[in-house]
Amino acid sequence: DAKTTQPPSMDCAEGRAANLPCNHSTISGNEYVYWYRQIHSQGPQYIIHGLKNNETNEMASLIITEDRKSSTLILPHATLRDTAVYYCIVRAHSNDYKLSFGAGTTVTVRA
Amino acid sequence: DTGVSQNPRHKITKRGQNVTFRCDPISEHNRLYWYRQTLGQGPEFLTYFQNEAQLEKSRLLSDRFSAERPKGSFSTLEIQRTEQGDSAMYLCASSPPATIYEQYFGPGTRLTVT
Numbered sequence: 001d002a003k004t005t006q007p008p009s010m011d012c013a014e015g016r017a018a019n020l021p022c023n024h025s026t027i028s029g030n031e032y033v034y035w036y037r038q039i040h041s042q043g044p045q046y047i048i049h050g051l052k053n054n055e056t057n058e059m060a061s062l063i064i065t066e067d068r069k070s071s072t073l074i075l076p077h078a079t080l081r082d083t084a085v086y087y088c089i090v091r092a093h094s095n096d097y098k099l100s101f102g103a104g105t106t107v108t109v110r111a
Numbered sequence: 112d113t114g115v116s117q118n119p120r121h122k123i124t125k126r127g128q129n130v131t132f133r134c135d136p137i138s139e140h141n142r143l144y145w146y147r148q149t150l151g152q153g154p155e156f157l158t159y160f161q162n163e164a165q166l167e168k169s170r171l172l173s174d175r176f177s178a179e180r181p182k183g184s185f186s187t188l189e190i191q192r193t194e195q196g197d198s199a200m201y202l203c204a205s206s207p208p209a210t211i212y213e214q215y216f217g218p219g220t221r222l223t224v225t
Contacts, residue, residue, distance in 0.1 A: 043115070043202050043216025044154065087153055097142060097206075098167065099214060101153025 003027070004088045009106040012082075018075040020105055022088030025069045031092045033064060034099070035073045037084040044087065044101070047073065078109045113137060115217035117203050123223045124193055131189045132220045136205030143186050144214060145178055147171065148200040160186060193224045 005023040012018040024033065035047040048055055048062045050071075055062045061074040075082055087104040116135045124130050136143050141162050146154035157176070159167045162183035172178075175193075180186040190197055200221050204214040 041218075043204070043218055044214075045216065046213040049212055085153075097159055098144065098156040099146075099154070100156065101146075103151070104153055 003090045003100065004102055006086075006088050006102065006105045008103065009108070012075075012078045012107060012109050014080060014109055014111050015077055018078040018082065018107060018109070020073040020075075020086050020088075020107065021070065022073070023070045024088070024090050027068050027090050028092065030094070031090045033062065033068075033071050034089040034091055035060070035062065036087045036089065036099070036101070037082075038087070038104070039081075039084040044099075047086075078107075080109050080111065083107060083109045115203055115205055115215050117201075117217040117220050119220055120218065121221050121223075123225065126193060126195060126224055128193055129189065129191045130193060130222065131187055132201055132203075132222075134186045134188070134203030134205075134217060136185070136203070137207070137215055139207060140205035140215070141183065141208045142206045142214075143180055144204040144206075145186070145188055146202040146204065148202060148219070149198075154202055157188075190222075193222075195224045198222055198224045 032049050032051050034049040036044040038044045047059050050062045064071045085104040085106050087101050118133045143160045145157040148154040157169050157172050158178050160180040163180050175191045178188045200219040202219045204216040206214045
């Protein structure tokens with residue numbers, strides 16, 4: 001009953017932008033799109049979240065389509081340290097605080 | 112370091128033994144979560160505490176699993192009569208009362224049941 005679909009893996013060149021897609025065609029009106037990443041042997045790390053507007057912070061940008069059925073996480077200048085598994089999660093801001101992770105996208109940044 | 116800490120980082124045990132893991136959340140974080148992660152999969156939610164109250168438990172948390180958070184500070188996760196299928200990374204996360212946006216994860220405890 002995964003709510004999101006992500007490609008299993010992708011490669012990116014160091015210094016280039018990495019665009020990570022996520023499909024969430026059954027997203028509800030009150031559900032936000034979250035992105036976390038997990039570097040090898042570490043716990044997941046929050047990156048960014050959004051509802052319907054595009055969002056940007058010091059780590060990444062999040063572009064959500066107008067119909068909210070898909071989104072793209074953009075790492076503007078990928079570095080080797082960005083090699084990780086990236087998880088796209090949809091979550092309502094209610095009493096349901098848990099995160100429901102899928103398998104994510106394994107991103108490998110190559111020099 | 113003021114991040115979430117977990118102990119031990121690695122635990123090897125024989126099938127049938129009991130194990131207990133500890134999680135120390137970030138100071139003043141009132142919410143605490145336990146997740147389990149098997150190889151190649153994303154973390155799966157196990158249980159959630161708000162202060163000392165355990166508010167939600169996943170169906171993954173069988174009768175052999177028990178979690179506590181006395182006094183709303185650190186938490187323990189105990190697995191009784193371990194099985195080989197319990198081998199996984201057990202992750203703890205915490206979040207502050209002011210926001211529900213971020214969960215801060217610890218490094219995890221890797222359990223191997225032989």
